[in-house]
Amino acid sequence: MNAESLLVSASINIGFALLILSLFSILQKQPSNAPIYFARRLSQHRPVSLHPRLLPSPAWIRLALSVTEDEILDTCGLDVLIFIRLFKFGINFFLVGSLVGLFVLVPINYLTGDGEQAGHSHSLDAFTITNITKGSDWLWVHCACLYFVSFYGLYLLHKEYEDILDKRIQQLHLMRHEPNQLTVLVREIPFCEEHNAHDCAVDHFFSKYHPHSYQSYQILYDGRELDKLLNQSKSVRKKIEKVRNRLENKKQSMNLPESEALRNDAEMERLKEQLRDIGHKIQFTQSKDQLQAKELPVAFVTFKSRWGAALAAQSQQTSNPVIWVTEMAPEPRDVLWKNLAIPFRYMPLYKCGVYVSVTVLTIFFAVPVTAVQGIAKFERLKKWFPPAMAVQLIPGFSSFVTGYLPGAILNGFVYIVPFAIIEMANISGYVSRSRKDIKACNMVFYFLVGNVFFLSLLSGSLIDQIGEYFSNPRDFPGRLASAATAQADFFMTYILTNGLSGFSLEILQPGLLIWEVMRSHIWDRGRKTRPYLTSLPYYRTIPFVSLCMLIGMVYAVVSPLLLPFLVGYFCLGYIVFINQAVKVYYMLFFVNDQLSPLLPYRIVVSVSVSVSTVLPLILILFPPSSRIAIMLNLFQLLLREKLKWKCLPRVGRYDISYRKHDNDLSWNNGEIEKKIFCFLDNYCPFLDTERVLQHYGIVYLETLKL
Numbered sequence: 284m285n286a287e288s289l290l291v292s293a294s295i296n297i298g299f300a301l302l303i304l305s306l307f308s309i310l311q312k313q314p315s316n317a318p319i320y321f322a323r324r325l326s327q328h329r330p331v332s333l334h335p336r337l338l339p340s341p342a343w344i345r346l347a348l349s350v351t352e353d354e355i356l357d358t359c360g361l362d363v364l365i366f367i368r369l370f371k372f373g374i375n376f377f378l379v380g381s382l383v384g385l386f387v388l389v390p391i392n393y394l395t396g397d398g399e400q401a402g403h404s405h406s407l408d409a410f411t412i413t414n415i416t417k418g419s420d421w422l423w424v425h426c427a428c429l430y431f432v433s434f435y436g437l438y439l440l441h442k443e444y445e446d447i448l449d450k451r452i453q454q455l456h457l458m459r460h461e462p463n464q465l466t467v468l469v470r471e472i473p474f475c476e477e478h479n480a481h482d483c484a485v486d487h488f489f490s491k492y493h494p495h496s497y498q499s500y501q502i503l504y505d506g507r508e509l510d511k512l513l514n515q516s517k518s519v520r521k522k523i524e525k526v527r528n529r530l531e532n533k534k535q536s537m538n539l540p541e542s543e544a545l546r547n548d549a550e551m552e553r554l555k556e557q558l559r560d561i562g563h564k565i566q567f568t569q570s571k572d573q574l575q576a577k578e579l580p581v582a583f584v585t586f587k588s589r590w591g592a593a594l595a596a597q598s599q600q601t602s603n604p605v606i607w608v609t610e611m612a613p614e615p616r617d618v619l620w621k622n623l624a625i626p627f628r629y630m631p632l633y634k635c636g637v638y639v640s641v642t643v644l645t646i647f648f649a650v651p652v653t654a655v656q657g658i659a660k661f662e663r664l665k666k667w668f669p670p671a672m673a674v675q676l677i678p679g680f681s682s683f684v685t686g687y688l689p690g691a692i693l694n695g696f697v698y699i700v701p702f703a704i705i706e707m708a709n710i711s712g713y714v715s716r717s718r719k720d721i722k723a724c725n726m727v728f729y730f731l732v733g734n735v736f737f738l739s740l741l742s743g744s745l746i747d748q749i750g751e752y753f754s755n756p757r758d759f760p761g762r763l764a765s766a767a768t769a770q771a772d773f774f775m776t777y778i779l780t781n782g783l784s785g786f787s788l789e790i791l792q793p794g795l796l797i798w799e800v801m802r803s804h805i806w807d808r809g810r811k812t813r814p815y816l817t818s819l820p821y822y823r824t825i826p827f828v829s830l831c832m833l834i835g836m837v838y839a840v841v842s843p844l845l846l847p848f849l850v851g852y853f854c855l856g857y858i859v860f861i862n863q864a865v866k867v868y869y870m871l872f873f874v875n876d877q878l879s880p881l882l883p884y885r886i887v888v889s890v891s892v893s894v895s896t897v898l899p900l901i902l903i904l905f906p907p908s909s910r911i912a913i914m915l916n917l918f919q920l921l922l923r924e925k926l927k928w929k930c931l932p933r934v935g936r937y938d939i940s941y942r943k944h945d946n947d948l949s950w951n952n953g954e955i956e957k958k959i960f961c962f963l964d965n966y967c968p969f970l971d972t973e974r975v976l977q978h979y980g981i982v983y984l985e986t987l988k989l
Contacts, residue, residue, distance in 0.1 A: 288686030303787035308339035322814035373853035384843020496591025613715035690776035701823035723822035771842030782852035836893035
C-alpha cells in the first residue's frame with residue numbers, strides 16, 4: 284500500500300466520522316429521540332432538558348470530558364469504570380510510544396536506511412524497521428525501544444491495577460448488603476428416597492455439615508409450563524388493552540355502530556374468560572403436588588455470614604466431586620433461570636459443542652480474510668490475476684480499492700462475529716448473564732487474534748512472498764519478517780475503519796433510530812415510547828479494543844507511524860463510551876468484578892505477543908543482540924509472571940479474611956439481622972401464587988374497568 288491509498292482511507296473514514304458525529308449532535312437534541320439517547324436518565328425519572336436545534340455542536344464532547352471517575356463509579360459501577368480506564372490506559376501508553384516512535388525510530392528508519400529492503404510497491408516501508416540495512420548498529424536503538432515500551436506498559440499496568448484495587452475493595456464494601464453476598468448456589472442435589480424429594484436433602488446436609496452458618500434454602504422448580512402460561516397471559520392482556528383503546532377512541536368520536544359495540548363486548552368477554560382460565564391453570568401449577576413433581580436438583584442456600592457462604596462455595600462438600608456442587612450465587616437479576624434446569628453433568632457436552640462451533644466458524648472465516656489480503660496486495664494480485672488491472676482504468680479507484688476497501692470489508696465480516704459467538708455462549712449452559720458475556724469476550728478476543736491478526740499476517744505474507752520463496756528458499760525467514768512489517772499499512776486502515784466509523788455508529792445507534800421511526804409511524808402510532816434500556820455490550824467492545832491494543836504493541840517498534848492512529852482511536856472511544864455509559868446504557872446486571880482480572884490479563888498477553896513477534900525480527904536483522912535480548916526477555920518474563928500472580932486474582936475466588944472482617948462489622952451494626960430473612964425472596968421467580976396472579980391473572984380482571 285502506498286501513501287496515496289492510506290490518505291484516501293483516512294479521508295473517507297474521517298469524513299464519514301465527522302458526518303455521523305454531526306448528525307448525532309443534531310438528533311440527540313430532538314425530544315422525540317430522548318428514549319434512545321437519554322434512556323438511562325429517563326429510566327431513572329430524571330428530567331432531560333432539550334433545545335431542538337438543527338446545528339451541530341461539540342457540547343456533548345465537553346460534557347463527556349467533564350465526567351469524573353468518581354461519578355462513573357457511583358452511577359455506573361466498577362465494571363464500567365474499569366472499561367473506561369482501558370481507554371485511558373491506551374491513551375497514556377500509545378502517546379508515549381508515539382513520541383518515542385516519531386522522534387526516535389522514524390528518523391532512524393528513514394535516514395539510516397538505503398531503501399533496498401523496502402520494495403517500490405511499499406513506499407511507507409521507508410519509515411519501518413525493514414528499511415535499515417541488515418546488521419546495522421542502529422538496530423540497538425530498536426532493541427532498546429522494544430524493551431522500553433514493554434516495561435513501560437507493564438509499569439502502567441501495575442500502577443493501574445493498584446488504583447483499581449482500592450476502588451474494588453470500596454465497591455465490595457458497598458455491596459455487602461446484596462443478597463448474593465450471603466447466598467450459595469447448590470447443584471446436583473441427591474434425591475432423597477425416603478421423602479421422594481430433593482428439598483429435604485438440602486436442609487439435612489447443610490444443617491449437619493454447616494450447623495453454625497447455615498440459615499435457610501430455596502429449592503427450584505421447572506418453570507417452563509408456568510413461563511408458557513405467563514406469556515399467554517401477557518398476550519391476552521395486550522389484546523384486552525387493544526380492544527379497550529379501540530372502544531374509547533370510537534366513543535370519543537361518536538362513531539360506534541350498535542352492531543360493532545355488541546361485537547366488541549362479545550370479544551371482550553371471550554378474552555376475559557380466556558384470562559380467567561389461564562389464571563386457574565397458573566394456580567394449579569403452583570399447587571404443592573405439582574411443584575414437588577417439578578423439583579430440580581438445584582437450590583439457593585443462604586448463610587448467616589459471608590464468611591460461612593465463602594467457605595461453603597469454595598470447598599468440596601463430599602468425596603464425590605459431581606454432587607453437592609457449590610458456587611457463590613450470582614445477583615438475582617443476573618441469573619439465567621432456564622440454564623439452571625440443565626444437569627451439571629451435561630455441562631461439558633454443551634461446552635464441547637460450543638468449542639466445535641467456534642472452530643468451524645474460525646475455519647470458514649479464513650476465506651474472507653485471505654480474500655481481503657488479496658485486495659490489499661493489489662500490485663502482487665495483478666501478476667497472478669491480470670483481469671484485475673481493469674481497476675486502474677478509473678483514476679484514483681485503485682487507491683480506494685487498496686486503501687479503504689480491505690479494512691471496510693474485513694470490519695463488515697468481523698461485525699457479525701460477536702453476535703454469532705454470544706448466541707453460542709447462550710447455549711453453553713452458564714447460570715448467569717455476566718459469565719456468559721465474559722466467556723463470549725474471551726472467545727471473540729481469541730477469534731480476532733487468530734483470524735484478524737495472525738491469519739492476516741500469514742495470508743498477506745504468503746501472497747507477498749510466494750514467488751521469492753521458490754526462487755530463494757534460504758532467504759525465506761528474512762523475507763517473511765520483512766513482509767510482516769508491510770502489514771502495518773493494512774492494520775492502519777483497519778484501525779481507522781474500526782475506530783472512526785465503528786465508534787461513530789456506536790454513538791449514533793442507527794438500528795434503534797430506524798426501529799423507532801418504523802414503530803412510531805406504522806404499528807404504535809401515537810403511543811408513548813419507553814426508554815430503550817440496554818446494558819453495555821462487553822462482548823462486542825472489549826475484544827476489539829484489546830485487539831487494537833495488541834496490534835499497537837506489536838507494531839510500536841516495527842512501524843511507529845501506526846501509533847498516532849491508535850491515540851486517536853482510544854481518544855474517540857473514551858469520549859463515546861463515557862457518553863453512552865452516563866446517558867444511554869443501564870446496568871441491567873453487573874459482571875461481578877470479573878473485568879478487573881480480565882483486562883490486565885489482555886494487556887499482559889499483548890506485551891507477550893509483541894515481544895515474541897518483534898524480537899525474532901530484530902535477531903534476524905541484527906544477530907549480535909541475541910545475548911542481551913535473551914537476558915532481557917527472561918527478566919521481562921519474570922516481571923510478567925509476578926504481575927499475573929500479584930495483580931490478577933482468580934475469578935470466582937473470594938478473600939476469606941476480608942469477608943470475615945466485613946461480616947463482623949455488619950453483625951455489630953445489626954445490618955444482617957434485618958435483611959437475612961428476606962434474601963431468599965430475590966431468588967424465587969414466580970413461586971408466590973398471589974404475586975403471580977396479581978400481575979398476570981385473576982386479580983387483573985378484578986381491577987379492570989371497562
